[in-house]
Amino acid sequence: MFKGAVAAWVASLGYPIYRYVQARKMAAPVPLRHVTLEGVAATLERGAGMVFQAGEHLGLLVHHADGEWVAFSALCTHLQCPVSYRQDLGQIVCPCHQGVFDPRTGTNVSGPPPKPLPRFSVELRGDDVFVDFEGAFAQAGETIRTASVP
Numbered sequence: 490m491f492k493g494a495v496a497a498w499v500a501s502l503g504y505p506i507y508r509y510v511q512a513r514k515m516a517a518p519v520p521l522r523h524v525t526l527e528g529v530a531a532t533l534e535r536g537a538g539m540v541f542q543a544g545e546h547l548g549l550l551v552h553h554a555d556g557e558w559v560a561f562s563a564l565c566t567h568l569q570c571p572v573s574y575r576q577d578l579g580q581i582v583c584p585c586h587q588g589v590f591d592p593r594t595g596t597n598v599s600g601p602p603p604k605p606l607p608r609f610s611v612e613l614r615g616d617d618v619f620v621d622f623e624g625a626f627a628q629a630g631e632t633i634r635t636a637s638v639p
């Protein structure tokens with residue numbers, strides 16, 4: 490009788506903990522694999538760049554003057570400050586400690602950044618720009634309308 494009461498007491502403590510852990514696992518965000526930037530291929534001029542937010546990713550898209558499109562993580566590899574494309578300099582720059590990156594390859598070229606910006610795959614789909622964060626198309630993604638992109 491006493492053992493049964495102890496078992497019931499242990500179960501009454503353990504079950505809520507089990508449910509809590511299961512709920513946390515189910516609520517864990519799934520990393521975004523790709524994003525479609527609606528209308529951006531038609532509106533981002535040659536020689537210009539833009540920063541976009543997609544899920545946990547802060548990205549930088551550059552449309553070079555020769556028509557090439559490239560995308561990188563927009564978080565500096567030094568201390569994670571947001572970088573931007575300086576059209577007048579033709580460079581990706583970090584304002585925090587004057588880090589500079591090559592806008593074609595993302596290679597760190599001067600300042601304290603210790604490594605290149607992670608590069609994302611880019612594919613034009615009509616007027617949209619499809620950016621793949623992991624190099625593999627498909628999987629869950631989201632669509633960002635041009636109007637909502639800063």
Ligand code: FES
Binds near residue numbers: 565568585587
């Ligand atoms: S955080 Fe970018 S250079 Fe320091």
